[in-house]
Amino acid sequence: MTDGRSRPVIAVVGPTGTGKSDLAVELALTLDGEVVNTDAMQFYRGMDIGTAKLSLDERKGVPHHLLDILDVREEASVSAFQAAARAAIEDIHSRGKHAILAGGSGLYVRAVLDVLEFPGTDPAVRARLESEAESDGVGALARRLAEWDPVSAERLKDARRIIRALEVYEVTGKPFSAYMPRREYVQPTVQIGLDMDRSALHGRLAARVHRMVDAGLLDEVARLEGRGLREGKTASRALGYAQFLRVLDGDAEVEQACEQTIVATRQFARRQVTWFKADPRVQWFDALAPNVTEAALDLLGRSVS
Template sequence: MPPVGRTGPVSGAATGGTGPGEQDPGPEAATGGPAVSVQPPIVAVVGPTGTGKSDLAIALALELGGEVINADALQFYRGMDIGTAKIPPEERRGVPHHLLDILDIREEASVAAYQAEARQAIDAVRARGRVPVLVGGSGLYVRAVLDRLEFPGTDPALRERLEAELAAGGSAALRVRLAAVDPVSAARIADDRRLVRALEVAELTGRPFSSFMPDRQYYAPAVQIGLAVNPDELQTRLAERVHTMVRSGLLEEVRSLDARGLRDGRTASRALGYSQFLSVLDGTLSESAAIEDTVTATRQFAKRQRTWFRGDPRVQWLPWRAPDLIDRALLLARGSGPLS
């Protein structure tokens, strides 16, 4: 299995599976033969950080005979445990977990490679007669697994040339060029990194970058369960969560990872909490300021996550503290529909 950190041209095109709510009746249906058993859907537990997704995923896996597949991009990294709220092995209640601790902190995560690995994990779980339970708040990674979404690959030499043009002349000329070949992306893209990527894809494939954006069509039957929480209540919970991480040794975790090359990791070094506490180690930020900055950044991140998942009408939301949360989630997972 290729590592998620590889960023080479991995195809994300789905070659099978039915759309939302559809079931493949099998080849014997047309001839009146015996019905082919239909596999249960992929169960995805999604929503903002700090809402208890991991606990619900474990509970569902225990009830459904399932295994958990991680869709939190930062939990790919070995050693990033406290600051990512990674469930330790002794608290997983015997449920197998996949795609945790698969990257070194110096590697960069790739959505395309993750898609391939996650779908391989799903196939393997199903081959064992078990139910795949996907869990995480990294919206694009969730969609990469669930939806018909293809990735156009990369060309390092082409990207290097575009980045050199950006460094030499700024973004204005590149934006004009992008507008000529992909006006949709030109209107949407604000940051230079995605600007370079859009031009790279256009030159590499002859297609606009916007044509690779996913539509809301599952590559295989799936159920998405979202955990809903009042924004004010979540803000309080996230502040408490950061303070708990600090008491649990976040600074020491960052110190240990720093010695292993954390600053060399383009993704890991920018993670919430880790970037702030690297500044504490450098003496440029006090611990109290780092805590406050982490709380603020985490709240902003949770707001973006909520907006992302609320934009998908297929997500079925349940109150995160409902006393019958597991029962209601099981009804959804088994296709019985939401409770009123």
């Protein structure tokens, strides 16, 4: 494969539970690569069991970047991640190695791979808009957005995104829709997608949630609750963590939280499939095929020796 600046970024994408992390490690071992995490919930220190974060043994000595970089109180930022991930890729490539992205957080993946500009923020403007939403209702803000940026108004329905779109318009004078990403890579890239039969995936996801519970997910949530999990706008909404916080509150039994997590995880996987299938550049592979690693290496112009 080509060295230097033209060395392609490799991204392993697809729905949760398909083995992206494991494939990334195998590719890294064969290609002399390093992994860059693109699972937004694996940014958080201590969120290990519920995010299916690979253990040190499972990483097989492959360096992993952008794992455990945030406290559970901190809010994940796509723009900050974009800068950090691109810097990690540049560093990996500068050392003659392959950068292999692994994770299914679609917007974060696109922020790294594609031309995507993030408009600035203004805390004072945002605070005022949030105050207006509380006093006048989000409907009034939605009507204002429809006047200023009808494209975004059609797409955005929740209060947080409507406020952000209005903030961008006030700060930059340009509609939020003008900043929508284009399917244009910033550097050579190969996207490898993993998927499988729906019933098989559903079975795997259910089994994984049960393993998480058996491995101590509730205890992990309790420890993180003591470190401010509830205060984290991003971390507190993570699959499994939101459901098991209700167990700590006495509002659900473990069995209920387990089933709710399974349902929510299946719904999340469906959204991931929709997101990644919409990108015609992704090359798809059956995650259950016995030769999936070899097939991916063939795509990359390499073969297992």
